[in-house]
Amino acid sequence: xxITVPFAAxxxxxxxxxxxxxxxxxxxxxxxERKDDGSLVTEADxxxxxxxxxxxxxxxPAGVIAEEMPRGEQRAAFERGGRCWCVDPLDGTRNxxxxxPFFAVSVALLEDGRPVxxxxxxxxxxxxxxxxxxxxxxxxxxxxxxxxxxxxxxRALAEVSLRRAEAPGLRGALKRHPPYARRITSGSSTLxxxxxxxxxxxVLLHSGQMMWDYAxxxxxxxxxxxxASTLDHDDFWAAPPWERSAIAARGPGLLEEWRAxxxxxxxxxx
Numbered sequence: 001x002x003i004t005v006p007f008a009a010x011x012x013x014x015x016x017x018x019x020x021x022x023x024x025x026x027x028x029x030x031x032x033e034r035k036d037d038g039s040l041v042t043e044a045d046x047x048x049x050x051x052x053x054x055x056x057x058x059x060x061p062a063g064v065i066a067e068e069m070p071r072g073e074q075r076a077a078f079e080r081g082g083r084c085w086c087v088d089p090l091d092g093t094r095n096x097x098x099x100x101p102f103f104a105v106s107v108a109l110l111e112d113g114r115p116v117x118x119x120x121x122x123x124x125x126x127x128x129x130x131x132x133x134x135x136x137x138x139x140x141x142x143x144x145x146x147x148x149x150x151x152x153x154x155r156a157l158a159e160v161s162l163r164r165a166e167a168p169g170l171r172g173a174l175k176r177h178p179p180y181a182r183r184i185t186s187g188s189s190t191l192x193x194x195x196x197x198x199x200x201x202x203v204l205l206h207s208g209q210m211m212w213d214y215a216x217x218x219x220x221x222x223x224x225x226x227x228a229s230t231l232d233h234d235d236f237w238a239a240p241p242w243e244r245s246a247i248a249a250r251g252p253g254l255l256e257e258w259r260a261x262x263x264x265x266x267x268x269x270x
Contacts, residue, residue, distance in 0.1 A: 169269020193217025
């Protein structure tokens with residue numbers, strides 16, 4: 001099945017509907033619980049996931065990898081190959097549970113482990129970003145493309161998240177001598193990718209994202225003309241799939257400069 005305009009429209013509408021019916025009515029009214037891995041979950045995560053799975057498999061019957069599924073079911077769906085939905089029902093659960101208006105719903109359709117279609121919906125801004133591999137990216141049905149010229153790293157706005165331990169030395173280096181002009185940490189990986197694609201930020205650094213955190217967003221960024229690597233791989237898509245670091249920028253020259261700085265600081269700290 002090709003990724004057609006009607007197909008994309010149906011998926012975007014499904015995501016918007018679930019956000020409106022299962023997530024927004026619970027905003028500022030649910031309490032988060034802590035999962036075994038230390039991350040947070042709310043009843044909105046579970047309700048949105050169930051509703052999304054039902055709607056998505058009705059559009060394209062395929063396996064499902066969703067964040068709140070048991071790990072064994074996630075792995076089994078991925079290992080079957082072919083087409084598979086990858087779902088983050090509520091990315092930015094901490095923000096959501098604390099009333100911070102920065103969270104999103106992320107859905108990607110994978111084919112043999114690589115996204116061919118992705119949509120990220122911001123329910124608060126009511127913006128839907130989506131992309132088709134090899135065909136482009138859009139925001140609310142308008143073409144999405146990064147500007148041809150990006151700023152140098154010294155003038156860049158960076159989105160940085162180094163909560164995990166996979167990037168030794170970087171935290172201190174970024175505090176002592178940041179190479180960019182300003183830094184933010186938003187709390188929603190999927191939206192960060194989209195804001196990079198929309199040139200609302202200039203560079204991104206994350207020391208570890210799960211598959212559902214990057215599958216749709218990284219595709220949207222790439223389709224809009226942005227670029228990404230990992231801490232260890234120049235080709236972002238060549239890295240191990242379940243958890244990937246991310247070094248990304250909205251232009252090739254800026255990506256090269258940002259990646260070189262990050263890797264040099266890592267080597268210096270090793």
